[in-house]
Amino acid sequence: MRQAFTWAAVGPAFISRLLTSIAIATVLSLSAATGVSANSKYAAIVVDAKTGKTLFARYADSHRFPASLTKMMTLYMVFEALEHGHISKSSRIPISKNAAAEQPSKLGLKPGSTITVGDAILTLATKSANDISTAVAEYLGGSEAKFAQMMTQKARALGMKSTQFRNAHGLPNKHQKTTARDMARLGIALREHFPQYYDYFSTRVATVAGKRLGNHNRLLGRVRGMDGIKTGYTRASGFNLVSSVEADGRSIVAVVMGGRTANSRNAHMVELISKYMPRASRRGRGDLIAEPRTVSPTRPVVASAGRIELPTRGAPTPDARPVNSIDRVDAPEVVVASVAPQPYPAARVEEAVEVAVAQGDVDMVETSSTVPSGWVIQVASLLSDGEARSFLDRTSREAGSILANARPFTEKFDKDGTLYWRARYAGFGSKNEARGACKALKARDIACYAVHQ
Secondary structure, three states, X not given: OHHHHHHHHEOHHHHHHHHHHHHOHHHOOOXXXXXXXXXXXXXXXXXXXXXXXXXXXXXXXXXXXXXXXHHHHHHHHHHHHHHOOOXXXXXXXXXXXXXXXXXXXXXXXXXXXXXXXXXXXXXXXXXXOHHHHHHHHHHHHOOXXXXXXXXXXXXXXXXXXXXXXXXXXXXXXXXXXXXXXXXXXXXXXXXXXXXOOHHHHHOOEEEEOOEEEEOOXXXXXXXXXXXXXXXXXXXXXXXXXXXXXXEXXXXXEEEEEEEOOHHHHHHHHHHHHHHHHHHOOXXXXXXXXXXHHHOOOOOOOOOOOOOOOOOOOOOOOOOOOOOOOOOOOOOOHHHXXXXXXXXXXXXXXXXXXXXXXXXXXXXXXXXXOOOOOOEEEEEEEEOOHHHHHHHHHHHHHHHHHHHOOXXXXXXXXXXXXXXXXXXXXXXXXXXXXXXXXHHHHHOOOOOOEEEEO
């Protein structure tokens, strides 16, 4: 039964890339059976969305960082405001200096511009843009802090007893915590309370402000019945994913938190869906969280630039930690550098990274005119020159002959007043040569991407 569902649930091309990973699942740090205790960020749960029965749980009630799973609640608040007529999809949300200054992933709208509520929803559901999350918070709450309080109050009303929100996007804050069980509860609530808006989570590609936005959830369209919901990543949280799957009269919501790589997280999610979907009930009426009418609606401020002074970005608070390309929410996984080799092969994300570069997701602010020109490859972006050089030394040892003729170098850049160092290799004569090196590195589980400078 499990084997049949696995092949039915995922496409042949995708499953072929996962067979090796699943075959060695017993040695994975994310495996439900072994090794999870070695990863303090890991947590997972699978819930039957028709009966509320927990089908699987590991550390499901332990505090974890939500990262961009936070935006599930941000969107819950938007949907609620829409349903109660406080806003419409054509309402325009102003972009403040505060919102425009958020770290990537971001849409990149300028201060003083606006975005419709409908486009904001699409942007959050696909690109997971932090600038738009903050703009929504200021629009509905009057300030980020007030909106975070509203989010936490809503979490309590939904029975999410272990969740505290401090912002609307999920960028690092040590006080912003949740659990896998609470995230599953929120996923079910979104389906139950807002079926008219839920299909936003299954949007695979959207165009907003002339930009093509791809959904960060790579399992959409590859796992049969999956209709959302949300990915998330920061260095503190690891790779998170909440999945909703409905097929053959069964329905589950599954959560994986703390994945060491996007690939291992996705493979573990497929493993959980394959194993526990057949065990879900075909009976049950849902309505597991609460009838919508029993959850008191939150009345938003619905601020306008003319009626309220929106805050501008000041100095970082002690709780706010700078975010770079290996610590940003939902960054392309190719720039996520892990300290130890990972059991899953690197993802084929070169095309996604090129899109990200074009859309401003990857840092491109030069501060030095002495760096090599031409085609180079980048393997990490770190908070100090020493860290970057150490990473290059380790990469050179692991890469062997692949990088024998390449020259490692670090490159300092400034992002919103914070300095970072890229770890890169030069010495490639063409785009194909650089890409070929990256392909060979990925075969050794070394993430990288090629870029011309």
